[in-house]
Amino acid sequence: MKKTLTRKHTDTPQNRRIIPLVHPVLGKEEKNIVAKIIDSGIIASGSYVETFETQFARYCGAAHGIAVSNGTTALHAALLACSVKPGDKVLTTPFSFIATANSILHCGAIPVFADIDPATYNLSPADAERVLRREKNIKAIMVVHLYGLPADMDAFTKLSKKHGCALIEDCAQAHGAQWRKRTVGSIGDAAAFSFYATKNATTGEGGVVLTNDNAIAARVRQIINHGRDGHATHTILGFNYRLTNIAAGIGIAQIKQLPRWTQKRRANARFLTNQLKGISTLITPVEPPNTTPAYHQYTVRVPAGVRDAFMTHLHSRGIGCGVYYATPIHQQPLYAGLGYKAGICPVAEQAAREVVSLPVHPLLTARDLRAIVAAVNEFFK
Ligand SMILES: Cc1ncc(COP(=O)(O)O)c(C=O)c1O
Incomplete structure (x- = not known):
């Protein structure tokens, strides 16, 4: 039996609707x-x-x-x-x-x-x-x-x-x-x-x-x-x-729904990429040949200098977002003891300064998706 995907929006203290970055589906x-x-x-x-x-x-x-x-x-x-x-x-x-x-x-x-x-x-x-x-x-x-x-x-x-x-x-x-x-x-x-x-x-x-x-x-x-x-x-x-x-x-119960949720994640990602790919300072996720991604996260890349302001803007528009991962593992204090330091993996270190994940979960509505696109466009216009 198909489960209807519904969710309760989180209310802020100002009682404004927030589109959460992640949302488990339990019914x-x-x-x-x-x-x-x-x-x-x-x-x-x-x-x-x-x-x-x-x-x-x-x-x-x-x-x-x-x-x-x-x-x-x-x-x-x-x-x-x-x-x-x-x-x-x-x-x-x-x-x-x-x-x-x-x-x-x-x-x-x-x-x-x-x-x-x-x-x-x-x-x-x-x-x-x-x-x-x-x-x-x-x-x-x-x-x-x-x-x-x-x-x-x-x-x-x-x-x-x-x-x-x-x-x-x-x-x-x-x-x-x-x-x-x-x-x-x-x-x-x-x-x-x-x-x-x-x-x-x-x-x-x-x-x-x-x-x-x-x-x-x-x-x-x-x-x-x-x-x-x-x-x-x-x-x-x-x-x-x-x-x-x-x-x-x-x-x-969850894995019964998984194929449908994955399709929804992929459709959400497709919509976001189509709408956002024209922004010259934002890089949308790639789908290399041979891959069918499951979009656990929809992660874009923005210049490091604007990432904080971009995220503040998204939050101000009620869009949840997050950074995965702000510090590469080799730069975590735990790993300093193994002799690892900044500079050994420069590509990962740069990505850590530039990535931002936007909501892509299966409970997003068409209205949510349009709101995400509008908020991103508003920042970069
Ligand atoms: C890439 C990756 N590896 C391992 C884990 C560890 O999984 P868990 O939190 O269930 O221990 C997670 C998630 O938290 C993860 O995202």
């Missing part, structure tokens, strides 16, 4: 399923977790899905299952949420950063290759499909084979995005999804690891359940990274 179906699970009394692990895993893996075209407590634990479990050990190096992007690189630190491994592509904001295959040649023994490459735009999976699959590293996809922002018509999360050795409240599908907090590899799947299952193997013995040190039945129930 009757989620409420009913949660009520059913509570009535059943089975609120920790249970059959809804299994159904959620199977349905999400099928939706993405992966052989195995393992539900976990959040996207960060999904990344951590995926890395461990791909045999990343203390002291190993993992190549990744500095332009992502900090959890991407922190999951590498959680393994006792060392994040090694390559720069991003200035048009896609994703890890640059050319710079990744430069770093892979310079650094010896990189154990894994972790790509992020940032803002829902697939990274160049042909190039990274080739690089991972050539340099003998595992390829892990951080799909936290990319549910349903496709590379050459293959859904992301089904291409690398393992993939991690987040189902946090603001993601394209949510379970409140939650995550999923996907893989096509039976051995990796078995190791993830063990890692997330205190190292317990199929014979109820504990052979490795694991964690409690399990998802609850309640959260999985919400996830089942």
